[in-house]
Each structure stands twice: as structure tokens, then as C-alpha cells.
Amino acid sequence: MSMLRTSRPARAGQYVALLAYLVFLAFPFLWLVSTAFKPPRELASLHPTWIPKDPTLANFRQAFDEQPLLGAALNSLVAAIGAALIAVVIATPMAYVMARRRTLLARAATGWVVVSQAFPFVLVIIPLFLVLKELRLINSVPGLIMVYVVWALPFALWMLVGYVRAVPAELEEAAAVDGAGRVRTLVSVVAPLLAPGLVATALFAFISAWNEFFFALVLLKTPEKQTLPVVLTHFIGAEGVADLGPLAAAAFLATLPSLVVFAIIQKRITSGMLAGAVKS
Amino acid sequence: MHTRFRPALMRTRILLALAAVFGLLLTGCTGDNGGSGSGSGSGSDGRITLRFQSLAWQKESVEANKELVEEWNAAHPDVQVEYVQGSWDSVHDQLLTSFEGGEAPDIIHDASDDLADFAYGGYLADLRELLPQRLREEIPDRSWETATFGDGIYGVPFLQEPRVLIANATWLKESGVRIPTPEKPWSWEEFRQITKELRGDGRYGVAWPLKEPVSATLNLSLSAGGRIFHRGEDGRVEVRFDTADEVVPRTVHDQVATDRSASGTTLGMGGSDTLPGFFAGKYAMVPLGFSYRQQIVQQAPKGFDWQVLPAPAGADGLTQGVSPQTLSIAEDSPHKKEAARFIDFLLRPENMVRLALGDWMLPTGKKALSDPALHTEKYDWATGTALAEHLRSAPAQSVRGYPEWKDKVATPAFQEYYSGAITLDELRERLVEDGNLVLARYQR
Numbered sequence: 199m200s201m202l203r204t205s206r207p208a209r210a211g212q213y214v215a216l217l218a219y220l221v222f223l224a225f226p227f228l229w230l231v232s233t234a235f236k237p238p239r240e241l242a243s244l245h246p247t248w249i250p251k252d253p254t255l256a257n258f259r260q261a262f263d264e265q266p267l268l269g270a271a272l273n274s275l276v277a278a279i280g281a282a283l284i285a286v287v288i289a290t291p292m293a294y295v296m297a298r299r300r301t302l303l304a305r306a307a308t309g310w311v312v313v314s315q316a317f318p319f320v321l322v323i324i325p326l327f328l329v330l331k332e333l334r335l336i337n338s339v340p341g342l343i344m345v346y347v348v349w350a351l352p353f354a355l356w357m358l359v360g361y362v363r364a365v366p367a368e369l370e371e372a373a374a375v376d377g378a379g380r381v382r383t384l385v386s387v388v389a390p391l392l393a394p395g396l397v398a399t400a401l402f403a404f405i406s407a408w409n410e411f412f413f414a415l416v417l418l419k420t421p422e423k424q425t426l427p428v429v430l431t432h433f434i435g436a437e438g439v440a441d442l443g444p445l446a447a448a449a450f451l452a453t454l455p456s457l458v459v460f461a462i463i464q465k466r467i468t469s470g471m472l473a474g475a476v477k478s
Numbered sequence: 479m480h481t482r483f484r485p486a487l488m489r490t491r492i493l494l495a496l497a498a499v500f501g502l503l504l505t506g507c508t509g510d511n512g513g514s515g516s517g518s519g520s521g522s523d524g525r526i527t528l529r530f531q532s533l534a535w536q537k538e539s540v541e542a543n544k545e546l547v548e549e550w551n552a553a554h555p556d557v558q559v560e561y562v563q564g565s566w567d568s569v570h571d572q573l574l575t576s577f578e579g580g581e582a583p584d585i586i587h588d589a590s591d592d593l594a595d596f597a598y599g600g601y602l603a604d605l606r607e608l609l610p611q612r613l614r615e616e617i618p619d620r621s622w623e624t625a626t627f628g629d630g631i632y633g634v635p636f637l638q639e640p641r642v643l644i645a646n647a648t649w650l651k652e653s654g655v656r657i658p659t660p661e662k663p664w665s666w667e668e669f670r671q672i673t674k675e676l677r678g679d680g681r682y683g684v685a686w687p688l689k690e691p692v693s694a695t696l697n698l699s700l701s702a703g704g705r706i707f708h709r710g711e712d713g714r715v716e717v718r719f720d721t722a723d724e725v726v727p728r729t730v731h732d733q734v735a736t737d738r739s740a741s742g743t744t745l746g747m748g749g750s751d752t753l754p755g756f757f758a759g760k761y762a763m764v765p766l767g768f769s770y771r772q773q774i775v776q777q778a779p780k781g782f783d784w785q786v787l788p789a790p791a792g793a794d795g796l797t798q799g800v801s802p803q804t805l806s807i808a809e810d811s812p813h814k815k816e817a818a819r820f821i822d823f824l825l826r827p828e829n830m831v832r833l834a835l836g837d838w839m840l841p842t843g844k845k846a847l848s849d850p851a852l853h854t855e856k857y858d859w860a861t862g863t864a865l866a867e868h869l870r871s872a873p874a875q876s877v878r879g880y881p882e883w884k885d886k887v888a889t890p891a892f893q894e895y896y897s898g899a900i901t902l903d904e905l906r907e908r909l910v911e912d913g914n915l916v917l918a919r920y921q922r
Contacts, residue, residue, distance in 0.1 A: 242777035244758035264537055320571070327579040336581060415568055416575045419529070419583075420560070431565035435535045436589070437690065438567075438748050439773070 227453065233446035234258070241442050257443035258451075261433075267448055269422060270429040274408055275455065277339050277425060281346035282404040285354045286396055288347070293358030294388070298367070308359070311352040319412050327416060337419040345413050350403040357402065361395025362388075397463050405456050426452045526557045526813050528820060531564045531583035533803075536772060539836035546832070550823055557816045559585075577601040577808070584811040585820060590624040590635055591693075591801035591875040597632035598878070603807040604630035608818035613825060621842040624871040625804050633804030636825050637839040639768040640789070640798050640865040641698060643684075647783040649676070649762045660788045660796065660864035666702065666729050669790040673739035676762040685744040685761035686730055687752045691892040692884045694765070696873050697799035699726045702792030706909070707877050714921050715877050717913040719906040725792055727895060728902065735898035745896050757782060765789065768862045769838040775857065786858035788865055796865060799872035802842055840866050879920030887912045 204212070228248070233241065235253040240246070261267060296304045326345065327336070335341025365388055373383040411427040418424050430452065433445035534543045540563070547561045562583060564572065570592055576582040577596065586602075596602050609631075614622075617635060625633035650657060655672045658664045664672065673683025688694060696706055702725035708716050733740035741761060744752050749766045750773060756764050757779055774784055788796055805824070807817045823829070827845035831852065834841040840862055841847055852863045874880045888909060895905040 238776045239779060242753050242757055242773075244754040244760070246754075260537070264540065323575055324578045327575055327581075331579055331581065336579070412568075412571070415565075415572050419562065419576075419581065421562055428565075431567050432535055432563050434565060434567045436533075436566040437767075439750055439770075441536070 230446050230450050230453070233442060234450040235447075236443060238443060257447035260441075261444040261448040261451075264444065265429050265432055265448065266421065266424075267426070267429065267451065270424055270426045271452070271455070273339055273418075273423060274426040274452075277342050277346060277414075278404045278407040280340075280343040281350060281407040282400040284343065284347045285350045285403040286358075286400045289351060289354040289358050289399065290392070290396065293355055293362050294384075296355070297359045297362035308356075311356050314352045323412070323416055326413075330417065336417055337423055339418075339423060342414060342417055342425070343407075345417065346403070346407040346410065349410075349413075350406055354399045354403055357399045358392075358395055361392055361398075364395075365391045401460065401463055404459060408456055524556065526816055528557065528559045528585060528811075528813060528817055529562055529583040530559050530585040530820070531562045531587060533564050533566050533569060533587045534833075534837065535563075535566065536837065539833070542832045542836035546824055546829055550820060557813075557820070559820055573601075577810075580810055582808040582810060584808055584813060584817045586806045586808060588633065588804055588806060589801050590633060590804050591872060593625060593633050593804060593806065594627055594876060594878065594880075596806075597627035597630065601809055602632040603809045603811070603814050604632065605634065605807065605818065606631050608807065608814055609634065610818075610822050613822050616825075616827065616843045616845060618842070618844060620870055621802060624800070624802050624875065625806075627876055633806040634821055634825060635802035635804050635842050636830060637834055637837055638800045638802035638842055638866075638869055639839045640800065640862060640869055641694065641765055642768050642789060642862065642865070643763045643787040644756070644766050644770060644774060645763045645785050645787050646756065646759065646761075647785040649759070650785075653762075658787050658790075660861060663788045663791040663796055666725050666790045666792055670729050670733060670737070670739070673733055673762070674737050677737070677739040681759065682741040682761050683739040684733060684763045684765070685741045685747075685752045685755060686734070686765060686896075687747045687749045688730070688745045688892070688896060689748045689751075690889075691745075691896065692888045693799075693801075693872065693874075695726055695730075695892060698765075698789060699723055700797045700799045700870060700873065701790065701794055702726060703794045705873055707873055707880075715917055717883070717910050717917060719909050722793065724902060727892065727905065729790075730896055731898070731902070734896055742897065745893065753777060763787070768840065768865075771857050772838040786861045788861065796868040798865070798869055799874075800869045801872045801875055803837075803839070840869075842866075877917070879917045882920075883913050883916045887916060 232248055232250060234257055235255070236250045237252055237254045237256065240250060240252065292307075296307055330336050330341050330345070333341070335344065369387055369391070370383050373387045378386065409427060410425075411431075414425040414428050415431075418428065426448075430445065430448055433441045433448065435441075530547065532540075532543050534540045544561055547559050551558050564587070569588060573582060573586065573588070573596065577599070582601070588596075593602065613634065621635040621638070622631060624635050625631055653676055655675060656664075676683035686694075696704070699706070699722070703722035704720070704725065706717060706719065706723055708718050710716065730740065734742050734745065741755070744755070744761075749764070749770055752761065752764050752766075753770075753773065755761055757777070768786070771786065778784060789798065805821050807814050807821070811817055824833075825843065827841075827843055827849070830841040830843045830846035831849045834846065835851060838857075840852070846852075847863060847866055851859070853860045874884070877883075891900070891905050891908040891912075894900045895902065900908075
């Protein structure tokens with residue numbers, strides 16, 4: 199145990215590094231918040247301040263006046279929740295099979311998952327557009343959900359395979375010895391231990407769908423169907439000129455759902471991980 | 479047992495309720511799937527709906543566009559227009575995908591320098607037979623040239639902006655330098671001398687925001703007679719970098735590297751990025767698009783006195799290249815005539831003025847340009863309007879292969895030259911030799 203103990207200077211160094219990393223991560227978000235509350239004149243100041251000198255809510259008012267932010271947020275929410283749920287429902291049984299059955303097919307599937315991550319958006323967007331048009335799913339949120347599910351599935355699968363492998367097979371064997379059937383074992387033994395993994399995977403699918411821009415831009419045609427990332431670009435003009443205050447205000451609001459979802463779920467992820475560790 | 483089941487039952491009910499709400503939301507998000515094969519549609523009552531994708535983004539501009547669409551819809555119950563807001567940031571990719579998928583909007587707002595691929599690709603309708611004579615005559619030929627590709631016209635150029643010098647009026651007044659006017663502008667050499675006079679301790683006569691150095695340099699070079707792209711009788715384009723092409727790049731280079739009268743740090747900035755330094759009195763002048771006045775009005779500190787000056791003139795006077803905003807019609811649209819009628823309505827002189835004021839730009843239309851609202855001293859509208867007759871088609875926009883030449887050859891070459899890393903001869907060598915190799919691939 200003494201070998202694992204870290205010396206005080208090393209511990210202090212670790213905390214400093216952690217703090218620096220946190221500052222690095224938090225800086226853009228804090229700057230966004232600061233910008234959202236600044237009036238136009240402060241935004242053009244040569245010596246910008248962290249705390250707005252003359253804080254205002256005018257940027258938020260303008261953002262809501264000019265763009266249908268609430269409708270767009272609702273569309274984003276439906277698309278992100280839909281994509282997260284469906285991706286997890288599809289990925290879970292696949293991941294179980296890929297983790298527990300070391301067959302050639304499982305290995306090939308794993309390889310395909312890795313390869314599929316290499317395809318850039320622009321390569322698939324036109325064929326995808328034509329396929330969705332045939333299915334009459336252009337300009338519809340369900341069509342967008344379908345795309346997000348397909349896009350999130352490989353990585354979701356990859357994540358879940360790791361979580362399933364972390365659940366000791368001995369627990370399933372013990373359950374079988376106690377007389378539990380396959381379904382009972384999966385529901386009562388594997389599923390609770392997999393919960394943190396499912397939550398983390400759903401969170402990944404949710405956030406990637408919530409932030410996604412290009413597919414939404416191309417697939418949704420009418421204003422009432424557009425998602426938040428697409429609507430945010432309406433604050434940007436030619437040559438990158440932006441209406442910075444309202445853009446920052448809207449972007450700040452757009453980050454809140456991800457933060458809230460993560461804050462709620464984070465505790466569950468860590469507690470679930472610990473529970474799994476004790477049982478194994 | 480009963481009590482143990484209650485929480486589970488409760489949870490199930492909550493989950494079911496959430497699922498029902500989600501289902502309802504999903505239903506609400508479904509609807510028109512737009513499978514008609516184009517942006518527009520015809521209802522069972524014979525009513526036509528056209529989709530108009532506008533890139534207007536500033537508040538006044540969006541309002542002007544929406545009001546005009548409402549006025550049209552009220553007057554034309556059989557041809558309704560649906561207003562869709564697009565984004566300058568992503569319009570090319572979005573349109574390309576929509577064209578390929580047969581789902582493009584009927585009426586497309588874009589800029590003339592983005593049209594070449596779409597026009598040559600057959601995605602846009604040739605407007606020559608569609609537009610009324612009134613509109614053809616209202617817009618001068620020099621503007622039509624910006625949207626002419628091959629033999630066809632693929633967009634109606636309607637808003638444009640010259641590059642001007644936005645100046646700190648107090649600083650200029652105190653320095654005693656001659657204030658230029660459209661009638662008596664500075665020459666490029668005079669401009670260089672004046673920026674030398676204006677420089678001071680940590681203060682610069684000018685700040686060139688040259689994040690995109692190629693279009694700024696090429697467009698301003700027209701004033702000195704620079705062309706860079708020379709089209710032969712066989713239609714092939716060749717890059718040359720003659721004496722006239724050197725005037726603008728050399729002035730900028732000398733201001734930055736020799737005179738230290740221009741800030742070197744702003745060379746990598748966009749126009750908006752230079753404004754804080756301009757307001758803080760670090761730069762006497764900033765060359766910007768005419769529409770930047772809107773940002774300056776919004777952001778300038780109280781009491782900050784600014785004015786618009788014409789860009790310097792050369793052998794060809796105040797001539798400048800521009801890429802106007804355009805309205806086009808999708809080739810796949812089944813209602814091209816109706817779309818053309820809407821464009822004609824939108825660009826009536828009085829409406830063009832409303833759009834121009836909303837975007838802080840100049841209209842291309844002759845009658846629109848004569849509107850008193852565009853000749854006021856307030857915000858120096860009159861100075862900009864006086865420059866309209868000098869605006870010409872940007873030299874590069876009909877050159878196939880220009881985007882690659884710009885990104886791979888010209889942008890790094892100009893950036894290195896302006897920062898003093900390479901000489902004028904090296905700049906010429908790269909623009910011409912490397913550039914012609916790039917263009918040759920597009921002209922086989």
C-alpha cells in the first residue's frame with residue numbers, strides 16, 4: 199500500500215495539472231457566458247473583461263426575437279433523445295453477442311465498426327439524401343433520427359462491447375447455477391451492471407445528435423423543422439461576420455441541456471461503476 | 479408485496495407517459511416530407527407554393543425580406559412564397575446537396591462568386607428568357623456580367639458593396655492630411671505617404687484585415703489596371719502578374735514591412751477583428767466592405783467620430799471588383815415563370831432600396847441607386863453610392879479552377895509576401911508558374 203502512496207509534491211503537481219486542464223476545458227464556455235451578457239460596445243473593446251461592466255439581457259431578447267429558438271430546441275431534443283434511445287436499444291444486444299461470442303462474425307463486425315468511423319460526412323451525404331428522399335424522409339425529424347442512429351451506432355457499439363466485457367462472465371455462470379434462465383440472467387444480473395455503460399452510451403449518442411449540424415442542414419428544409427445548430431448559423435453573415443452577442447446568448451442556451459443531462463447522469467455513471475467493481 | 483410493487487408500477491406509468499409525450503412530439507415533427515422532387519409544390523386547389531431561400535441575416539435585412547414576402551403573398555393568393563432562412567456559412571454545400579437530390583429551393587439567394595459551379599453544372603436556370611425587360615434594363619450591363627457564365631445569365635445581381643476606407647475622422651482632421659472624396663481620391667502612392675504621416679508610437683496609419691488576402695487584392699487591383707487572369711481568344715485563361723498587378727500588393731507590403739505604417743498583426747484578421755483596435759485609436763483607417771458601417775454604428779464608443787473614404791485610385795480610377803448578391807432560379811423548379819415574377823417584384827426599385835438599406839449595401843438598379851435615402855450624409859451613404867458606377871465584375875469569378883488557385887497557391891503566397899517572408903519576384907513566380915499549373919488541369 200505504501201508503494202502506491204504519492205508524495206506530497208507529486209500530489210500537489212497532480213492537482214495543479216488537473217486545475218490547468220479544467221481551466222483549459224472551461225475557458226471557452228466561460229468566455230461564451232461572458233460574451234452573452236455583454237452589450238455590443240463591450241464586445242468591441244480592445245481590453246475585454248471577464249465580468250461584463252454593463253451586463254445586459256438584450257442579447258437573449260434579440261436572439262429569441264430573431265430566431266425560433268424554442269421550436270428549434272424542441273426539434274433538437276426530440277432528435278437527440280430519439281437517436282440516443284434507439285441507438286442504445288439496437289446496440290445493447292449486438293454488443294452482448296460481440297463481447298461474449300468470440301466468433302469470426304463478431305470479429306468481422308468489430309473490424310467493420312472501426313472502419314465505418316473513417317467515412318467522412320461529405321462522402322455519404324448525397325447518397326444518403328437520395329435514399330431518404332426515396333423513403334420520403336427528407337425534411338422530417340424521424341428521418342434525421344434514423345441518420346443519427348446509424349451514425350452513432352458504430353461508436354455506441356464499440357463502447358458497449360467494452361462495458362459488457364467488463365461484466366465478469368462468472369456472475370452469469372453463478373446465476374445459471376442458481377437456476378436462472380438466460381433471459382432472467384440478462385435482466386437481473388447483466389443489465390444492472392451494464393446500466394452505467396448504457397447511460398454513458400446514451401449520453402454520447404444524445405450529445406453527438408444534439409450538436410450535429412451538417413446532416414440537419416442538408417436534410418431539413420423548412421424553418422419549423424430546423425434544429426438548434428442550424429438556427430445558430432443564422433446569426434452568422436458573409437465573410438464570417440457574426441452578430442456576436444445574440445449568437446453567444448443562443449449558443450449558451452444551447453449548451454445547457456447537454457450540461458444538465460450530464461450533471462444528472464454523471465453521479466449514476468460513477469456509482470454504477472463502483473457497484474460493478476465491488477461485485478466483481 | 480403490494481407496497482413493493484407500487485414504485486415499480488409508478489415508474490412504469492411515468493415511462494409510459496414519457497414515451498407517449500415523445501411519440502406526440504415526434505408526430506409533431508413529422509409532416510411534409512417534401513417528396514415533390516423540387517422545392518415548390520402545387521396544392522389540390524391549384525395554388526403554387528415557391529420556396530425562397532434567403533441568406534439575409536441582419537435584423538433589418540431579415541425584416542425587409544419577410545415584409546416583402548408577406549406583401550407578395552397578400553397580393554398573389556395563387557402563388558404563395560415560403561420564406562426559408564439559409565446561412566452564408568454553409569450555403570454552397572447545402573445547395574450542392576439539394577441540387578443533387580432534386581430538392582433545391584425555387585428561388586436562391588447567393589453571391590455571384592459562388593454561382594460558377596452551379597451555372598456550369600446545369601443546376602440554375604438561364605434567366606435570359608424569364609426576366610422581364612424592365613428588370614433587364616434597370617440593372618446595368620457591368621452588373622449583369624457578374625452573373626453571366628458562358629452565354630447564359632444565372633442570377634440577378636441586386637446588392638453589392640465597394641471596399642472603402644473607414645477612417646477615424648478626428649485623427650485625420652487633427653493630422654491635417656487631405657481628405658479624399660470620390661471625385662478626388664488618393665492615389666495609391668499618396669495613400670502610402672499619408673499612412674506614413676499618420677503612424678506614431680504604437681499607432682498605425684492603416685490596418686489591413688487580410689485574412690482572405692486574394693479577393694481583396696484582386697478586386698482592389700482593378701483600380702491600377704491589374705487583371706491577373708487573361709483570357710485568350712480560345713477561351714483559355716492564363717495567370718500573369720504584370721506591373722499593374724504589382725501596385726496594390728506592393729503598397730500593402732511596403733506599408734507593413736518597410737514603412738511600419740500598417741499593422742502586421744492584423745494581416746491574419748477578419749474585418750470585425752480590427753474594430754476594437756480601430757475604436758481604441760490604434761489605427762487611423764481600416765479598409766472594409768461598405769456594410770461594416772452597421773457594426774461600427776452598433777459598436778463604436780459614444781462620441782467616436784468616423785467617416786467613409788473611397789479606396790485609393792490608380793490608372794483605372796476608382797474601379798473595383800465586386801461579387802454582388804444574386805437571386806437565381808433552380809433549373810429543376812417546375813414554376814420558373816412564377817419564380818421570375820416574384821424576383822421581379824422583389825427587385826422593383828423601391829423594394830431594392832428597402833433591401834439595400836436593410837443590408838447596409840448598395841443596390842445594383844439604376845433607379846434604386848437614385849433614391850434619396852441612399853444619398854444622405856448620415857452614415858456616409860452618399861460616399862458609397864458615388865462609388866457604385868466604378869464597380870465591376872470581380873476578375874476571378876468566372877475562372878474555372880480559381881478556388882483551388884486561391885486556396886493552394888495565391889493565399890499562402892500573398893500572406894508570405896505581405897508579412898515580408900518572400901520577395902515580389904518570388905510572389906510572381908508562385909502566382910504565375912504554380913498558378914498556371916493548377917488552371918491547366920481545369921482547361922484540358
